[in-house]
Amino acid sequence: MKKQAYDLVIKDGRVIDPALGFGHVAHLFIKDGKIAKIENDNISSRKKIDFMPDENVIDAAGKIVMPGLIDMHVHLREPGREDEETIVSGCQAAAAGGFTTVCCMPNTDPAIDNQETVKFVLSRAEMADARVYVVGAVSKMLKGEELSEIGDLVKAGAVAISDDGGYVQNPQLMRNALEYASMFNIPIISHAEDDFLCKDGVMNESFQSTRLGMKGRPAVGEVIAVLRDIKLCELVGGRLHIAHVSTAGAVEAIRMAKADGVDVTAEVCPQHFCLTDDMIGEKFDTNLRVNPPIRTKADIDAIIKGLVDGTIDCIASDHAPHAEEEKDVEFDQAPPGMIGLQTTVGLVKTYLIDKGYLSWADAIRKMTRNPARILNLPVGTLKVDSPADITIIDSDKKWTVKKTDFRSKSKNSPFVGWKLSGKVSHTILGGRVVYSDK
Amino acid sequence: MKLQSRHLLGLEGVSADEISLILDTAVSFREIIERPIKKVPTLRGITVLNLFYEPSTRTKISFELAEKRLSADTITFTKAMSSVKKGETLKDTVRNIEAMKINMVVVRHGSSGVPYFLTQCMDSNIINAGDGSHEHPTQALLDMFTIRQKYGKLKGLRVVLIGDVKHSRVVRSNIWGLKTMGCSVAVCGPSTLQPYEVEKFGVDVYTDLDEALDGADVVNIMRIQLERQQSGFLATQREYTNLFGVTAERLKLLNKNFTIMHPGPMNRGVEITPEVADGKSSVVLEQVTNGQAVRMAVLYLLSGKREEEE
Amino acid sequence: MPKDKIETVLDKKGINRAITRISHEILERNNGAESLVIIGILTRGADIAKRIASKIKEIEGVDIPVGLMDINLYRDDVHQKLDQPIIQRTEIHFDVVDRNLILVDDVLYTGRTIRAALDQIVDFGRPRSIQLAVIIDRGHRELPIRPDYVGKNIPTSKDDRVMVKLSERDEDDSVLIEKSGLKADDTTPAKIKDKVKKTKAKPKKRKGGKTK
Ligand SMILES: [Zn+2]
Ligand SMILES: [Zn+2]
Numbered sequence: 008m009k010k011q012a013y014d015l016v017i018k019d020g021r022v023i024d025p026a027l028g029f030g031h032v033a034h035l036f037i038k039d040g041k042i043a044k045i046e047n048d049n050i051s052s053r054k055k056i057d058f059m060p061d062e063n064v065i066d067a068a069g070k071i072v073m074p075g076l077i078d079m080h081v082h083l084r085e086p087g088r089e090d091e092e093t094i095v096s097g098c099q100a101a102a103a104g105g106f107t108t109v110c111c112m113p114n115t116d117p118a119i120d121n122q123e124t125v126k127f128v129l130s131r132a133e134m135a136d137a138r139v140y141v142v143g144a145v146s147k148m149l150k151g152e153e154l155s156e157i158g159d160l161v162k163a164g165a166v167a168i169s170d171d172g173g174y175v176q177n178p179q180l181m182r183n184a185l186e187y188a189s190m191f192n193i194p195i196i197s198h199a200e201d202d203f204l205c206k207d208g209v210m211n212e213s214f215q216s217t218r219l220g221m222k223g224r225p226a227v228g229e230v231i232a233v234l235r236d237i238k239l240c241e242l243v244g245g246r247l248h249i250a251h252v253s254t255a256g257a258v259e260a261i262r263m264a265k266a267d268g269v270d271v272t273a274e275v276c277p278q279h280f281c282l283t284d285d286m287i288g289e290k291f292d293t294n295l296r297v298n299p300p301i302r303t304k305a306d307i308d309a310i311i312k313g314l315v316d317g318t319i320d321c322i323a324s325d326h327a328p329h330a331e332e333e334k335d336v337e338f339d340q341a342p343p344g345m346i347g348l349q350t351t352v353g354l355v356k357t358y359l360i361d362k363g364y365l366s367w368a369d370a371i372r373k374m375t376r377n378p379a380r381i382l383n384l385p386v387g388t389l390k391v392d393s394p395a396d397i398t399i400i401d402s403d404k405k406w407t408v409k410k411t412d413f414r415s416k417s418k419n420s421p422f423v424g425w426k427l428s429g430k431v432s433h434t435i436l437g438g439r440v441v442y443s444d445k
Numbered sequence: 446m447k448l449q450s451r452h453l454l455g456l457e458g459v460s461a462d463e464i465s466l467i468l469d470t471a472v473s474f475r476e477i478i479e480r481p482i483k484k485v486p487t488l489r490g491i492t493v494l495n496l497f498y499e500p501s502t503r504t505k506i507s508f509e510l511a512e513k514r515l516s517a518d519t520i521t522f523t524k525a526m527s528s529v530k531k532g533e534t535l536k537d538t539v540r541n542i543e544a545m546k547i548n549m550v551v552v553r554h555g556s557s558g559v560p561y562f563l564t565q566c567m568d569s570n571i572i573n574a575g576d577g578s579h580e581h582p583t584q585a586l587l588d589m590f591t592i593r594q595k596y597g598k599l600k601g602l603r604v605v606l607i608g609d610v611k612h613s614r615v616v617r618s619n620i621w622g623l624k625t626m627g628c629s630v631a632v633c634g635p636s637t638l639q640p641y642e643v644e645k646f647g648v649d650v651y652t653d654l655d656e657a658l659d660g661a662d663v664v665n666i667m668r669i670q671l672e673r674q675q676s677g678f679l680a681t682q683r684e685y686t687n688l689f690g691v692t693a694e695r696l697k698l699l700n701k702n703f704t705i706m707h708p709g710p711m712n713r714g715v716e717i718t719p720e721v722a723d724g725k726s727s728v729v730l731e732q733v734t735n736g737q738a739v740r741m742a743v744l745y746l747l748s749g750k751r752e753e754e755e
Numbered sequence: 756m757p758k759d760k761i762e763t764v765l766d767k768k769g770i771n772r773a774i775t776r777i778s779h780e781i782l783e784r785n786n787g788a789e790s791l792v793i794i795g796i797l798t799r800g801a802d803i804a805k806r807i808a809s810k811i812k813e814i815e816g817v818d819i820p821v822g823l824m825d826i827n828l829y830r831d832d833v834h835q836k837l838d839q840p841i842i843q844r845t846e847i848h849f850d851v852v853d854r855n856l857i858l859v860d861d862v863l864y865t866g867r868t869i870r871a872a873l874d875q876i877v878d879f880g881r882p883r884s885i886q887l888a889v890i891i892d893r894g895h896r897e898l899p900i901r902p903d904y905v906g907k908n909i910p911t912s913k914d915d916r917v918m919v920k921l922s923e924r925d926e927d928d929s930v931l932i933e934k935s936g937l938k939a940d941d942t943t944p945a946k947i948k949d950k951v952k953k954t955k956a957k958p959k960k961r962k963g964g965k966t967k
Contacts, residue, residue: 217640218457220557220578220614225641290565291558336534337556339577447838466841473825473842482878485828515828745828746839 011059013038014438018056019048020067020399024074025372026379026388035072037395040438044391065440067399070432073371074389075107075396078348079378080171080196080250080274080323083109083139085131086124087116091417092328094128097348098135100326100415102442104348105431107396108386109137109326110378113144114172120144120155125163136434136441138396140384142196145170145184151177154184161191166382169196171250172298174232176202181236185245194246194272194381197236199257200299204228209339211284211300219288221339224300230256237264237271248381249273251325253299255309262318272381273313274321277347277354280310282421293334293341294421297327311364320377322370324351328417346415350408350422352400356429367402395438404430451750452571453743454560455580456621464626467742468590474745475738477514488517491748492547494569495521496539498554503709503733504574504584508551511740517748520547535559536566543567549748552576570747578612583743584708585618587736589626591728592663594735595704600627603700605657607633607689608667608716611640611678615667615708620646633657634667634689637678654689658698665706666691669716686715693720704728764909764917765930770890773906774803777888778810780904785855788817790883793857796872797825797843800860802923803890807859822847829871847879856882857904861919863889866900891930893917 015037022033022045029045034052036043046052056064078101084092094111101109111128113119119128125141132139143160147153149170157168168188175181175197188195205224210216212223233249237260240247252258252273264271282301286292295301313319327344334341355374359365365373379387386396408422434442446466449459456464477485493512497505505521512519522542533541539550549570552560557577564571575581593599604623606616610632623630624647631649632639644650651657658664669689673679696703705717705727713719722729765773785791788811795804801823808821825843858872869887876885888904893911907930911917914935922928 212641214642214645217642217645218617220576220580220612220617223641288558291561332534335536337554337562338558339556446841470842473844476845477828480879484878486874487828487830742842745842748839750838 011063012055013043013059013063015063015065015395015435016056016059017065017067017072017397017399020070020072022072022389023368023371024375024389025368026074026376027390029389030368035389035397037397037435037438040395042389042391042393042395045389065399065433067432069401071367071400071402073398073400074375074387075434075436076105076352076371076374076398077108077110077378077384077387078104078106078324078326078351078374079110079321079382080276081109081111081326081348082114082328082344083111083128084115084328086127088330091330092415094131094139095135096414096416097326097328098132098137098139100346100348100413102136102434102436103412103414103431104350105352105398105400105434106348107137107398107434107436107441108140108384109348110140110142110166110382112142112169112171114149118144118149119165120147120149120160122156122159122163125160125165129164136436138386138436140164140166140382142167142169142171144168145175145195146180149173151175151180154180154187157184157187158191161193165193166384167194167196167248169198169250171196171198174198174200174202178235178239182239182243185239185247186243189243189245192246192383194248196248196250197232198250198298199229199232199236200224201228201232204231208300209296210287211302213284213303215284215288224298226254226256226302226306229254229299230260233257233260237261237269240271241267241269245270246381247271251276251279251299251323252310252313252319253279253302253306255306258309258313258318262313262316265318272320272377273318274323274378275310275314275319276323276325277351277358278325278345278421280307280314281354281358283307287338291338292421293336293338294345294419296338296341296343297325297345298343311359314359314369314373315364320373320381322351322355322373323378324348326415328415329419330417331419334419344419346413346417346420348415349413350420350425350427352431353406353408353427353429354422356400356402357427361428395435397433397435398431399433399435401430401432401444403428404432406430448746448750451747452560452564453582453747454564454571454573456582456585456618456625457580459582459621459625461625461627464586464589464622467586467739467746468593470742470746471586471590471735471738474741475735477741478734478737484514484516486516487745488512488515488748491549492518492520493549493551493744494542494547495519495574496542496550496552496554497521497523497574498525498552499575500525501553501575504553507733507736508574508740511737511744514737515741515744517549517744535562539563539567543569549744570750572743572747575614578614578617580618580621581614582618582622583736583740584615585622586743587732587739588619588665588706588708589622590735590739591706591732592704594731595728596662599623601629602662603629603631603660604663604665605631605633605661606665606667607654607657607691608669609638609673610634610643611638612670612673613667619665620648624648631657631661635679635685638673654691655695655698658695660698660700661703662700663704663706664691664699665708666717667708668710668712671712671715682715690716690718691721692718693724696721696726706732708732760934762932762934763929764891764932765907767928770906770928770930773890774806774810777904777906778807778814781807781857781886781888782811782815784886784903788815788819790855791819791857792822792849792851792854792882793819793859794822794824794847794872794876795859796868797823798924799919799921802921803861804857804859807857807888820849822849824872824875826868826871826875829875831867831871845875850880851876851882852880853883856885857888858885859888861889862891862893862917863887863900863902863905864893864895864917866896866898869900870898890919891917
């Protein structure tokens with residue numbers, strides 16, 4: 008039997024790859040798990056497609072074809088809380104959400120602060136439906152006391168370090184970490200919230216926290232933490248990435264730092280451009296409890312401005328699964344965090360693209376090229392010979408978020424019941440279709 | 446006139462008509478407390494669960510008495526928060542208890558929003574007896590009852606709430622209730638104990654006690670938790686007393702026919718001098734008696750109220 | 756269905772005569788006013804109680820203590836309603852122990868109101884006797900209760916509405932009956948039960964006088 012020239016073709020889709028500066032209707036040919044070529048529609052390309060068996064052709068007419076999306080901030084809970092999420096289930100959720108690459112945070116149990124755990128996670132990810140890159144811990148057991156073996160972590164495959172879940176409160180330790188990590192050219196991802204100002208806080212400090220009598224996490228807690236990290240980065244060099252920016256003040260601080268030439272990058276999560284703190288008093292929904300907390304309309308406006316002018320480089324989910332019984336409790340007793348892998352694309356489309364703030368190309372850049380550059384990942388582009396990680400989105404498809412559709416083991420999403428526009432149609436990982444809609 | 450909700454979760458959003466209905470009904474119950482037999486058979490067959498996750502002697506006793514005076518069957522469940530964290534969840538606890546066929550729940554809990562949470566996992570009528578720093582509606586109702594008893598009205602009176610505004614659910618419920626009833630409300634306390642954007646409640650905010658007292662009719666003094674010192678909100682008790690302690694000397698700033706209130710328990714000599722606490726303008730004990738009448742009224746008005754069927 | 760018909764049963768003079776007669780009967784039965792206290796059931800029973808007391812004062816020159824009583828807290832149907840009736844203030848500022856207590860209401864019907872009132876009185880103390888005075892007895896008792904003093908007996912159907920109007924709170928004194936328009940054979944027990952159930956589920960708004 009004659010070997011086929013291509014394994015898979017995605018035809019007639021609008022192909023958008025900011026890394027290539029590409030953005031028009033074309034056919035995408037895949038061979039041996041890699042991108043073989045992108046061709047415009049013409050007699051020759053048509054002919055190639057016509058030769059292929061139907062099952063190897065994906066019709067993407069009217070849809071957008073993009074590099075497989077990267078979520079640079081997720082929590083996969085394995086090892087330690089396999090009841091909430093496993094690497095396999097988290098990657099299934101990623102695939103259903105259009106993400107072919109995820110970066111998992113080290114606050115597992117045991118924490119990813121050593122080579123063995125990095126290797127364990129990577130081995131579990133081998134057969135999963137998404138590529139998993141590991142973020143190692145800044146400090147041993149994330150305690151903020153002693154540096155972890157960062158060199159070892161990098162050798163085992165870690166692409167960044169972070170004590171996410173908490174702030175590296177000790178400025179001397181943060182300084183050392185920035186200096187130390189710069190030897191390996193990896194960024195430090197900072198969960199920037201000052202422990203003292205935000206201690207025991209369960210929601211944004213505002214009139215809403217005053218009204219509900221809840222302990223607040225003031226915006227300034229984030230701003231101060233961001234400013235300190237920026238100043239340390241400015242002093243000692245190294246690369247700083249601010250996770251889940253939630254305040255207008257932090258956006259402004261990052262904007263000024265970038266203007267001053269500090270090597271700082273930043274990400275935002277959908278909850279910080281879709282949700283406001285006045286929603287908490289409606290039903291005390293513990294799925295709205297997240298760190299940093301959901302803020303105000305003014306913060307959302309500033310975040311959107313930051314996304315538009317490039318101050319904010321990336322969009323990530325901070326997918327944080329929690330067991331139902333842990334969330335079905337008193338508001339201030341619930342652990343912070345919400346899942347997001349399967350809602351991010353719809354929320355970006357509905358709240359950023361449909362509202363005219365970002366083009367598809369802008370949004371894709373913040374979920375492919377930019378995170379790939381920050382973390383030195385060999386993915387995030389449709390360049391010939393790169394891994395055939397591809398996401399196809401039915402851009403105008405309306406859908407309702409349903410709990411039963413979540414592939415994550417946890418269902419803690421405040422977006423259940425929301426009507427969104429823009430749904431993942433296919434997710435292709437290394438040439439293998441890992442998700443297709445319906 | 447009737448209550449809009451089958452629960453009493455707080456006074457935010459409760460209308461003036463509804464508050465008046467509760468206070469008017471409480472007038473009738475106040476009379477029952479003076480009878481030789483202080484009991485009516487109204488809630489026979491109704492079982493009320495008092496769910497107290499925080500230590501509270503006064504509120505608990507007041508509710509228990511109110512229930513007993515209405516002939517309800519009562520059970521009281523007290524649990525320290527520390528043991529709750531390890532044991533079964535709140536939801537499991539209340540569902541188990543409700544399976545024993547109870548009709549109403551009076552709940553005191555350290556977390557804001559717990560009364561609402563209970564409405565989502567039980568069928569009983571829920572009465573908030575204090576949730577975190579959020580609301581304590583029956584305390585505010587009894588405060589308003591006591592004020593109205595003395596002045597015959599609420600509208601137009603100037604009420605000053607003094608103390609730890611930040612952590613006080615009594616202050617919040619009082620603000621909502623008093624504002625709805627047409628009072629002019631001021632809060633006064635150290636700026637560290639004023640919550641963020643407190644002025645958005647529509648109250649005047651003072652850090653100078655003398656300014657706050659000037660021209661007030663009613664002074665409602667909150668208990669100051671002495672452990673606030675450790676959290677860095679206060680310097681010393683001595684300094685607090687100097688700045689915010691209500692003394693006889695300072696009462697001269699008030700309107701004639703002024704009233705001193707305190708939800709108790711009092712720290713005599715800290716936020717209030719014994720002279721003021723026991724003075725002829727103090728209605729502190731009257732508040733305690735009125736508390737029963739108001740709680741009887743709330744229990745009565747909510748009892749048997751079910752989900753409106755359409 | 757035939758239109759409801761409203762009839763006047765007692766006019767101002769009739770009510771006045773009834774009150775006068777009841778007052779005389781009370782004095783006669785109790786050998787004067789010395790031992791008497793009088794308690795009216797809110798709202799119109801209380802109005803009548805006050806009228807009887809002033810009539811007795813006219814006759815004997817004695818002030819007898821008058822109390823007012825809201826019986827809603829002693830009703831046996833409070834749990835069946837969605838919204839509790841508004842409670843008015845009970846005012847009994849005297850000792851009932853060892854007195855001859857005259858309980859007054861406007862209309863005697865099922866007897867359940869009187870049962871509630873008796874229970875409440877007992878909680879205030881132990882009178883020597885309790886005697887019941889009403890302006891109208893319309894029959895249909897559901898409890899073993901009978902009046903000691905009656906202004907007028909009126910045969911009614913269960914679906915009729917009897918309205919007592921008093922100048923204290925209405926335009927004028929009168930007792931009206933609104934006939935239900937049901938034929939005699941409609942008052943079979945089963946149908947009555949049905950009707951009663953219906954009216955219980957949705958109590959009619961009281962307008963221009965109290966229906967019993
Ligand atoms: Zn974080
Ligand atoms: Zn995170």
